[in-house]
Every structure is written in C-alpha cells, then in structure tokens.
Amino acid sequence: MTQRLTRALLEGGFPFPEGLKVPEYPANLPERVIQFGEGNFLRAFVDWMFDAMDRKGLFNGKVVVVQPLNEGMVERLNQQDGLYTLLLRGIRDGQPVSDETVIGSISRGIDIFADWQEYLKCAENPDIEYVVSNTTEAGIAYNPADRPTDCPPASFPGKLAVYLYHRFQHFQGDSAKGMVIIPCELIDRNGDNLKKIVLRLAEEWKLPAEFSTWLKEHNTFVNTLVDRVVPGYPRDEVAALTERLGYEDQMLDTGELFHLWVVEGPQELRKRLPFAQAGLNVVWTDDMTPYRTLKVRFLNGSHTSCVPVAFLYGLDTVKEIVEHPVLGPYLEQIIAEEIMPSTGIEQKTQKEYAASVLERFRNPYIKHYLLSILLNSISKFKTRVLPSLLGYKEKTGRIPLKISFSLASLLALYRGKVEGTSMKCVRGESQFEMRDDPEVLKFLESVWSECDLSQESVLKLVRTVLAKVEFWGQDLTEVSGFAEAVAADLHAIVNQGVEKAIQRTMLK
Incomplete structure (x- = not known):
C-alpha cells in the first residue's frame, strides 16, 4: 500500500526520488503568517515563497492556513501535516524544465466553521504579524449582514475585522502588535479596498474609536499584483506521478515556472520580507x-x-x-x-x-x-x-x-x-x-x-x-x-x- 506524504514519512528515511527537494529546515518554526485560503494558487505561489525563504534561513517562520469557506481542503492538508508536492514546469532557454519540491512552510490548517476559537487564538500570538489572502475577486466585498458576534461572519473582510479587533483587545491596543495585511485578490487597489471595508465594519459595529485609530496607524494594508498560472491538482497525471514519487499526495499542486509578485507598500517591508534575497521575482514599488x-x-x-x-x-x-x-x-x-x-x-x-x-x-x-x-x-x-x-x-x-x-x-x-x-x-x-x-x-x-x-x-x-x-x-x-x-x-x-x-x- 502506498504511503501518504506526512511528516513521519519525511523524517523516516523514505527514499524520495532524485531531484525532488524536501524541506530540511526545522518543523517547529514559529507561526508568523495567517493565510486566508488553502487553494492551489496560494500554495503554488505565496507558500512556495515562504518555503524558499525558510530553506535559506531568511524568514524562519511558518504559515497557518485558514479555510474561509464551509467547504475546503483543510482536513486533507492536516492529514498530511501541511506538506504537499509542488511541480513547476515549463521551457527555459529552449529546454524543458521541471522543478519538484515538497513544500514545508505550512504548519497546519484551521476550519473556522468547526473551530472558531482556535482561529481567535492566532490573533493572540505575538509572532503572527502577517496576513495573506486569496478569496477570489468576489472575496473583498462589503456584506451588510456581517456582525461581530458571528462565528464566523460571512465575508472575508468581516472575518478579518473580528480577528483584528480580537488582537487589539488582547494586546490592549499595543502599537507594536499591528499587522501587515497582504491581499492577493485580483482587484484594483486590493489592500486599499480591504482596509476601507474593515474600517466601515468597525464603524457600523460601533467598535471603539481607538480600534479604528489603531487600524489606521499601526496596521499596514499593501496593494499587490500576483502573476503565475496555476492549474492545480494534476488529475490526469496522478497515477503516474504517484508511482514515480513513491508516495500518495492528495494536495499535489502544479504551476508554471514564471512568477511575479508586485507589492506597493513601505520599502522597510523589503527587509522584513527578504523575498528577493531568496532569488524570488518580487518587486517593491511606489506605483504598481x-x-x-x-x-x-x-x-x-x-x-x-x-x-x-x-x-x-x-x-x-x-x-x-x-x-x-x-x-x-x-x-x-x-x-x-x-x-x-x-x-x-x-x-x-x-x-x-x-x-x-x-x-x-x-x-x-x-x-x-x-x-x-x-x-x-x-x-x-x-x-x-x-x-x-x-x-x-x-x-x-x-x-x-x-x-x-x-x-x-x-x-x-x-x-x-x-x-x-x-x-x-x-x-x-x-x-x-x-x-x-x-x-x-x-x-x-x-x-x-x-x-x-x-x-x-x-x-x-x-x-x-x-x-x-x-x-x-x-x-x-x-x-x-x-x-x-x-x-x-x-x-x-x-x-x-x-x-x-x-x-x-x-x-x-
């Protein structure tokens, strides 16, 4: 019977095929990123980038993934201890290239519909300072039905507003505990729009004015543009890939070699998130x-x-x-x-x-x-x-x-x-x-x-x-x-x- 990709397989001397890169950095790195979305794109783009930085000792942190919809893949992700295989393939200098990696940057997944309190505990973690999201173009939208007592609110901005307010309360408005919010949704000025909706919800929910001030002055919402074609799970190739890899991976992901992440935000973030030092095509700019x-x-x-x-x-x-x-x-x-x-x-x-x-x-x-x-x-x-x-x-x-x-x-x-x-x-x-x-x-x-x-x-x-x-x-x-x-x-x-x-x- 074929074994499934897990941490035990990774650490148990399994003979992984030649050319497949496996994570050799510690499994117990602190959680530093909370990510809304467990889909193919984020795993082949953002999580791949954090994995690349961890391999070079440039970030030393993990991503905790939140399933923003009632139906999702968090259970399967947790069954594999957050591990999955990513295949990046294309033509480079006229020659076929396949880059194969077991990604180890995800610590775990949280189904907030089943475990809302675990989600809120993340807001209490001082190490988690970055938010990443990809909830599709429809995700960054105002929902007048959202309430701060919902567990969870229907919309992504509603979920984020509750998270940030819980953090504000837990750390008593500490200016050093603000977060960097990095949305990847493909809408114009995604960070600006997300910030506007969160502030609107704070006002409509009649949350303290101090919270809105903390949001504006001590949290950074950046605008971004992401670029990589990610077909995702290679269902037509799974049998052949499983035989070649030697293990089963229900979270297999595929993408093209090309990637580009344009971030419009403070230049000081370039040092805190050294993507470029890891050889990644991340552009920091004043105008995207x-x-x-x-x-x-x-x-x-x-x-x-x-x-x-x-x-x-x-x-x-x-x-x-x-x-x-x-x-x-x-x-x-x-x-x-x-x-x-x-x-x-x-x-x-x-x-x-x-x-x-x-x-x-x-x-x-x-x-x-x-x-x-x-x-x-x-x-x-x-x-x-x-x-x-x-x-x-x-x-x-x-x-x-x-x-x-x-x-x-x-x-x-x-x-x-x-x-x-x-x-x-x-x-x-x-x-x-x-x-x-x-x-x-x-x-x-x-x-x-x-x-x-x-x-x-x-x-x-x-x-x-x-x-x-x-x-x-x-x-x-x-x-x-x-x-x-x-x-x-x-x-x-x-x-x-x-x-x-x-x-x-x-x-x-």
Whole structure:
C-alpha cells in the first residue's frame, strides 16, 4: 500500500526520488503568517515563497492556513501535516524544465466553521504579524449582514475585522502588535479596498474609536499584483506521478515556472520580507499601476475573454485554444485589435508582454482547465475585461466586437438550473457545473427562465443583465450599442451554435 506524504514519512528515511527537494529546515518554526485560503494558487505561489525563504534561513517562520469557506481542503492538508508536492514546469532557454519540491512552510490548517476559537487564538500570538489572502475577486466585498458576534461572519473582510479587533483587545491596543495585511485578490487597489471595508465594519459595529485609530496607524494594508498560472491538482497525471514519487499526495499542486509578485507598500517591508534575497521575482514599488494594467488586461483579460467561447466550442484547456485553427486567431485578435488599443501603454512594451503571454499559454507542461478558470466568471469579467471594453470604446468610439462576443458566450454558459452552490448546465450532450456567487446564479437562472430565445426576448435578457450595477459597478446599458451587440451575438449562439455564430464575428 502506498504511503501518504506526512511528516513521519519525511523524517523516516523514505527514499524520495532524485531531484525532488524536501524541506530540511526545522518543523517547529514559529507561526508568523495567517493565510486566508488553502487553494492551489496560494500554495503554488505565496507558500512556495515562504518555503524558499525558510530553506535559506531568511524568514524562519511558518504559515497557518485558514479555510474561509464551509467547504475546503483543510482536513486533507492536516492529514498530511501541511506538506504537499509542488511541480513547476515549463521551457527555459529552449529546454524543458521541471522543478519538484515538497513544500514545508505550512504548519497546519484551521476550519473556522468547526473551530472558531482556535482561529481567535492566532490573533493572540505575538509572532503572527502577517496576513495573506486569496478569496477570489468576489472575496473583498462589503456584506451588510456581517456582525461581530458571528462565528464566523460571512465575508472575508468581516472575518478579518473580528480577528483584528480580537488582537487589539488582547494586546490592549499595543502599537507594536499591528499587522501587515497582504491581499492577493485580483482587484484594483486590493489592500486599499480591504482596509476601507474593515474600517466601515468597525464603524457600523460601533467598535471603539481607538480600534479604528489603531487600524489606521499601526496596521499596514499593501496593494499587490500576483502573476503565475496555476492549474492545480494534476488529475490526469496522478497515477503516474504517484508511482514515480513513491508516495500518495492528495494536495499535489502544479504551476508554471514564471512568477511575479508586485507589492506597493513601505520599502522597510523589503527587509522584513527578504523575498528577493531568496532569488524570488518580487518587486517593491511606489506605483504598481503599469504592472497591473499589463497583467490584468493581457494575461487575465485574454483568458477571461476566450475561455467562455472556447468552452462552448468544446475545448477543455488553454493550450487547446492557442493551437486551435479558429480560437487561436480569435485569441490573438482580441489581444492585438481590442486589448492593445484600450490601454494607452507604449506599443513596444505591449507587444513584448503579449508575446510572453502567448508563449506561457503554449507551455506544454501546463494543463489549465477552462472549467476551473470559469469559477466566479461574472466578477472576473468586471475586473479583467470590462476596463478594456470601456477603454476601447472611449478611444475609438466603437464597441469591441470580439469582447462583446465573449460576454455573449459567457451569458450562454449561465443557462441552467441552480442546485445547491452551483448551476447545472449542458454543453452538447454532457453536463457541467458553473460555480459563482449564489446570488449571481439565482439572478441568471431567473432571467433565462423568462427568455424564449427570440431576438426581442434575448435583447430584454441582455439589457436586464447589463443594467445590474451590482455585477458591473455601473449600468452597462448606458454604453451606446453594447447591449445590441451582445444580444445579436447571444441570439446567434443559442439558436445556431457557437461555431456558426463566431464566423460572423471573425469576419467583422
């Protein structure tokens, strides 16, 4: 019977395969980071970075992971003593490279729905001075239903507000016990927005004014940008990998070699968090705007634009898109014809970054499933694609037709029945699940139930969706011609199929 990856396996003389790096630093390093999120991305990015620093004796601390949702992987993580294998693969200098590491930077995981008090105990630990999070674009959001007595509050900012207030009370407002909050959610000014919501909750909950002062003066909320493609659990390779590694790992994770973390915050943090000394591509800057515009619009934006179309077309991975005779040119045209004209960034910089993005998408070792990218697609479209759409319209006076087709394809995917926390939908003869905020799913189920697929009915549906300010941050029916363009595409998709519908878009 194959043994599972655990601390006992690590310390018991197990013959790990040659080339696999295992942690040799002490297992009992103090917990110094509390992390909201146990998913693939943080484990292949942030936790990998703390592991890299620990290997070189530059940080000497561990990460305690909080499961922010009722369903998660903390139990599996704890069964493996926080250990997991990370495979980073790609092409470097024309040669295939695979970097294989057992990550040891996580001490344990906490399910706050089962053990709220253990979570609050972390706030009492003076060694824990950093907060890291990745709760998706929908995570940094104000929830008026949150209460300080909830165990836990529904939203991530609510959970964080309770944590920080407990710390404030425990240390009696000690200025030295403030924290550094490092959100990784892909929204603009993520740290600023998170701070604003926490302060709003403190005021609405009528917490002492001294707490708000402590929050503002002795806690640091930084803005960040993260960049690494992380497909996650390699389900198609698990059997072969398990045989080669010699042990079972239910938390296996995969990612690309490329990584970039841009942090906009006080320069003194560079010394406290010496990522660069560990050889990591972490940039400290006073203005992250140019980095964010390039990454969000080109990498994430092209993903979010193409994935709904490609998934409807019957494709399953990003690599299939770039190699496809129709979707490959569609992707390149979105980037060159609609994203580039929207940014105002110097052409040479844009072309170089766009070329690097397409090269990363072609990585033969990365199997990035479209269905995983479709998670929370409405909030992703708002963050990643809407700025290009509005920028293009402002600069040219026209509607970007391929981005319009992308939104139509996305709406076509949300045509199903909500069951529990997901929507059951159909592609061809098979079923799939769209996962998004429950309110998003219920709304889209409702509008589709009233649509008879006629032109007039589809236009009404599109107008209703685009007018939903809660989705887009504004009423998109006010963008002249946009509703009509999306409705025409959506009508063609649901009545003729995406393969025929896309032809008219590619020819425009």
